[in-house]
Amino acid sequence: MDWHPHATVAVIVEMEGKFLLVEERSSGEIVFNQPAGHIEEGETFIEAACRETLEESAWHVRPKYLTGFYVYKSGNNNITYHRACFYAEAIKHEPERELDEGIIRAVWMTRDEIVAHTDKLRSPMVLKCIDDYLAGKQYPLDLIHEYSN
Numbered sequence: 001m002d003w004h005p006h007a008t009v010a011v012i013v014e015m016e017g018k019f020l021l022v023e024e025r026s027s028g029e030i031v032f033n034q035p036a037g038h039i040e041e042g043e044t045f046i047e048a049a050c051r052e053t054l055e056e057s058a059w060h061v062r063p064k065y066l067t068g069f070y071v072y073k074s075g076n077n078n079i080t081y082h083r084a085c086f087y088a089e090a091i092k093h094e095p096e097r098e099l100d101e102g103i104i105r106a107v108w109m110t111r112d113e114i115v116a117h118t119d120k121l122r123s124p125m126v127l128k129c130i131d132d133y134l135a136g137k138q139y140p141l142d143l144i145h146e147y148s149n
Contacts, residue, residue: 003080009049010036010085010125012133013061018108019130020090022056025102026122027076032107032114033122034129035059036083044146049086057106058097061088066139067132070125085129087138 011034013020021032035053039045046063053061063086070083099106111130114121121127 005080005082007039008036008081008083009039009045009052010034010083010129011049011053011061011063012067012085012087012129013053013059013090014087014133015090015108018110019114020053020057020059021107021109021114021126022099023104023107024056024122025104029120030104031120031122032109032117033126034085035106042148045084045144046086046141049084049088053088054094054097055100056103058094058099059090059106060092060094062091063088063141065141066143067129067137068139070128072123072125074123081123081125083125083129084144085125085132087133 020035022035023030023032035056037052039048049063050061053059065087067085067087070085071080073080114127
C-alpha cells in the first residue's frame, strides 16, 4: 500500500481582533477553515501561503512568521495532512476577485465566534493554529530551508 502525506499551508490573518477564515464546501458539508491548501510542484512554502490566501479569500498577504507545523489524519478521507501554518499581515483586498471553486466566501470572525462554530471547523487544526498564534508562538521564516537542483 502506498502512503503519501499531503503537504499543505495555512495562513492566519488577524485584523481588529478578527481572524480571516473561508467558508467552504468539503465532503458535502459547509465548513470554516483558514485560507489553506496544498503546496504545488516547484512552489515554496511562502509562495503557497500567499497564493492560497489570494485564491481563497481575495486578500494579498505578507507572511511574517511561522506559528507551527501540524499533522492531522482526516476521518472523512483517511488522508494525513502535514500543515505549515503562518501568520501574515493583510496587504490588499481585491473584493471583485473570483474565489476558488468550493469557496463560498471569506469571513472575519473573533476567536469566540470560531469556538461557537467548533462543529463546523474543517479540522481541529483551525482552532489549534489560532490558539498557538494567540499564545505567542512565533518562529522565524528563515527556519525554512528549501533546496532544489
